[in-house]
Amino acid sequence: MEITNPTPEQNKIAVLLDDLASLESYARDLFSFLPLPVCLVSSIGIILETNPALEKISGYSIEEIIGNPLEKILSKLDTKQLIKETLEKGSVPSQEIILTTKDKKKVYVSASTLLRKNEQGEIIGFFIGLFELTTIKENEEELRKSQSALLNMLEDVEEEKRKAEEEESRTSAVITHLTDGLLVFDSQNNLSLINPPAEKLLGINSDQAYNKSLDELAAFIDNFKPLLKVLGKNIKEVSRQELVIGELTIEVSSASIGTSQKDHGGSLVIIHDITREKGIERMKTEFVSIAAHQLRTPLSAVKWALSLLMEGDVGELSAEQKSFISKSYDSNERMIILINDLLDVARIEEGRYLYKLVSAKLENLAQAAISACREIAAKRNIRLEYIKPEKEMPEIMIDGEKITMTIQNLIENAIKYTPPGGQVTVSVKYDTNKATVSVKDNGVGVSQEQQNRLFTKFFRASNVMRMETDGTGLGLFIAKNIIEAHGGKIWCESKENEGSTFSFSLPINH
């Protein structure tokens, strides 16, 4: 039947049909455009229709999917569950399940379903929409990882901070509880740190002292003046410099904190209080000095009484009596020498060993010392020889008495420690800027390892200790102090059992 004039109903239907067709195309377009994988599934789980988004996620083509059961892409259990729930409740809101792709990869998806019925209300299937979670999962995982990394980092930072704080409090405790005073000056030489002992020693409050340079500090606190004098404005390096601050004696050391020569990172100044040590040292010296004085008087009485006896002032003595008295006298003399040496040492240590400089010829002093030793050399059968300087000696400014004493001490030692029949040679040499006196013997010598200790107080070499008990161990210590006070040097060259040469040199100032 040809329809030429359509009835209004027919027109209506035609319009409706058109609408329907366009709606269908709209639905299809939307379906295929939708980035979300969607399937229309029959009530027994056969996929009736799907969209390209599922192709993309599953790896199967649409043709491979349609007509297949849902288990093709979902697990059996998930499928059963989904169908059951959808049929019962009409829909399932986003349930997390696993989709297996064509190449057996597992993809996390969130599935939602919606039951479909026809006009008669009969169930014709359901829609299932899948929302891919992998990226989210990955992001989540990523997030979790970065969160934990962040937490770890935070923990590390926290730990570092705690360590730093601990370190700081430890350092600060060390600095605070040091018994020594400590000052730190920054690169501009301004005070940046002072510990309590330094505050106490210098009589200053840290608040007044910070950020001030040493000369600024010295300007308003007298105690800093001696420090400034020793260290200078720019804090030069010093080591254990002794100085007096008020009633205290302190030892100052300073060091640059900089890492290199150019980089002046500031300075560290350490103040060590030696007041007590100084006091003890002084008391010791005073004790020695007083004891020696007190000992000298009774020793003088013994000496005088014995010498009166020896000289027959109180009646003639028998030869035997005389011999005993003479021996007692010698012992007493030794005691006096020891006391005199102790007094000299005490004076050296007190800084009261005064030097009287006179213009003298070293050669004359050497000859005087040799003359004084002739008698004991002869007694011990030692040849005592003198070698004159080649050139004539100039006069030099020295303490003649003490230098003579030093030469005499060296000769007496040489005689004492050389077996009878040996030889002691004294020579004087003269260079342009120094004069040298040497005393050479062919005696017992000193072992290599003991040579550097020879000039220390009370030291006596072990081989010498064995052969003779006499000797104070002070002679060379005193000699060294005398020579060094003259700006000279004293030394020893020796070989055990072959002999020793003791020499000293004095500078000549033209």
Place this chain on the structure above:
Amino acid sequence: MAKKILIVEDDKVLSDLLGKKLKDAGFEVALAYNGVEGLDSLRANKPDLILLDIMMPEKSGMEVMEEMNKDPETSLTKIPVIIISNSGQPVEIDRVLELGAKDYLIKAEFNPQEVVEKVIKQIGN
């Protein structure tokens, strides 16, 4: 007439020994055992020479010399003084020589005989 020596020395053994030695050498000897006694004795006896210790009770040898110098009659230019001390400290030696002492002897380093010789060197016998 024998020359008069005053020994001012607080140690009795030393002054006895020295006194004996000087008497045997023909001197007249007076003994004083501290600085105050020494001053009294020298004013009363007008000795020809004084042997003077430094460290003594009451008045030290230094003070004795200082007081002697205040009176022209007893000044050290008039009465020679030889110091007999045991200190031997350079400052002490310098000071006594400055005050006018003729000599300084460290007792432990001299025999009585040598002291007598020093006395004779100063005033003869």
